[in-house]
Amino acid sequence: MMVLGGLLIYLAIKKDMEPSLLLPMGFGAILVNLPLSGVLNQVMPGIGETTGIISWMYEIGIEAAEALPLFLFIGIGAMIDFGPLLSNPRMLLFGAAAQFGIFLTFSLASLLGFELKDAASIAIIGAADGPTSILVSNIFKSNYISAIAVAAYSYMALVPIIQPFAIKMVTTKKERAMEMEYNPKSVSRTTRILFPIIVTIVAGLAAPGSISLVGFLMFGNLIRECGKLDSLSKTAQNVLANLVTLFLGITIAFRMQAAEFLTFETLLIMLLGLFAFVFDSISGVMFAKILNLFLKNKINPMVGAAGISAFPMSARVVQKMGLEANDQNHLLMHAAGANVAGQIASVVAGGVILRLVPLLF
Amino acid sequence: MFTDYSWEIAYSNFLSSLKVMGLGMLSIFLAIVIIYGAVSLLAVLFKE
Numbered sequence: 283m284m285v286l287g288g289l290l291i292y293l294a295i296k297k298d299m300e301p302s303l304l305l306p307m308g309f310g311a312i313l314v315n316l317p318l319s320g321v322l323n324q325v326m327p328g329i330g331e332t333t334g335i336i337s338w339m340y341e342i343g344i345e346a347a348e349a350l351p352l353f354l355f356i357g358i359g360a361m362i363d364f365g366p367l368l369s370n371p372r373m374l375l376f377g378a379a380a381q382f383g384i385f386l387t388f389s390l391a392s393l394l395g396f397e398l399k400d401a402a403s404i405a406i407i408g409a410a411d412g413p414t415s416i417l418v419s420n421i422f423k424s425n426y427i428s429a430i431a432v433a434a435y436s437y438m439a440l441v442p443i444i445q446p447f448a449i450k451m452v453t454t455k456k457e458r459a460m461e462m463e464y465n466p467k468s469v470s471r472t473t474r475i476l477f478p479i480i481v482t483i484v485a486g487l488a489a490p491g492s493i494s495l496v497g498f499l500m501f502g503n504l505i506r507e508c509g510k511l512d513s514l515s516k517t518a519q520n521v522l523a524n525l526v527t528l529f530l531g532i533t534i535a536f537r538m539q540a541a542e543f544l545t546f547e548t549l550l551i552m553l554l555g556l557f558a559f560v561f562d563s564i565s566g567v568m569f570a571k572i573l574n575l576f577l578k579n580k581i582n583p584m585v586g587a588a589g590i591s592a593f594p595m596s597a598r599v600v601q602k603m604g605l606e607a608n609d610q611n612h613l614l615m616h617a618a619g620a621n622v623a624g625q626i627a628s629v630v631a632g633g634v635i636l637r638l639v640p641l642l643f
Numbered sequence: 644m645f646t647d648y649s650w651e652i653a654y655s656n657f658l659s660s661l662k663v664m665g666l667g668m669l670s671i672f673l674a675i676v677i678i679y680g681a682v683s684l685l686a687v688l689f690k691e
Contacts, residue, residue: 368682368686374682378675381668381671389657392653392656393657394653395649480682484677488670488673488677630670630674634671638663638670642656642663
């Protein structure tokens with residue numbers, strides 16, 4: 283496990299893969315796997331039980347009420363500009379379509395023999411949203427939370443490699459070269475302020491399990507858009523998000539103890555996570571193709587793939603691929619709209635999974 | 644996991660997961676379509 287911790291640190295530093303999370307996770311993996319590590323609760327002869335800092339952080343920061351992933355959502359919400367989505371709201375549909383890979387992975391993991399709670403936790407890797415993956419797997423008390431967190435964050439960092447592969451599987455060069463006009467409508471400040479409140483209420487009613495996720499995400503966005511809390515907004519975007527990510531990484535390492543992590547299931551989870559990412563992208567593309575059958579102004583199918591939550595990497599991938607196919611093809615703003623829609627849809631998907639799956643237990 | 648693999652249980656879970664797939668995608672689309680409607684309404688009500 284210490285070698286694996288070293289590998290995570292290497293990937294974070296040398297390959298620049300989500301360094302703010304993988305580096306603390308890697309270091310935490312070393313900390314928790316040292317023999318009789320004092321960062322974990324221990325029973326000491328003659329003294330009794332001592333509380334280890336990482337055990338404590340896990341119990342308080344994740345196990346009790348998923349505080350750390352939720353605090354991170356405030357920062358993420360403050361970072362997101364929903365402008366491209368609000369000026370072209372039909373992009374919302376791609377956010378919904380690109381969640382299909384989650385459910386496909388859920389079915390596959392069930393068939394492979396994972397318990398339903400574990401299958402659902404693994405499937406949510408496809409939400410392309412680290413905090414959502416951690417939150418859902420923790421609520422389901424999945425045995426594989428650390429493997430799920432590693433997979434979710436690793437694949438988010440690998441979006442520029444995974445998505446072009448997935449998109450090219452289901453599109454032709456002619457489709458990728460398809461240009462789209464961009465005529466943004468102006469968005470009033472009132473709309474920007476009301477949007478997070480409305481989304482919270484709608485998503486909360488449709489998927490009550492998602493209310494903490496959506497609520498904290500939209501709370502962060504409201505801080506950003508209200509225009510009265512600029513200093514808090516900047517703090518949430520930078521200091522809060524960075525600090526929480528740091529603590530989240532080292533806290534998740536609690537579950538990276540060798541006996542739990544070094545298993546065949548971990549390998550399988552990594553493969554299923556990849557499957558979820560690929561099929562989320564493919565389902566977004568296919569949905570765009572289906573919509574194009576009915577639309578006069580066609581949509582470049584690649585925009586559908588940006589409906590996953592990995593923001594802004596996914597939008598950048600679509601922009602880059604569009605330019606590769608046609609040097610006049612600027613898709614960034616369309617893809618950014620679909621990408622932020624993916625942020626909303628992925629937390630709704632998390633809530634839906636939390637609501638529906640327990641009914642099967 | 645594989646040591647106590649049971650095809651009957653896995654198949655039954657798979658069938659249940661298909662129900663979750665249908666209901667889940669329906670719920671997500673429903674929520675998104677309502678948000679779509681609300682955003683379109685806001686754009687009309689608060690035009691700049």
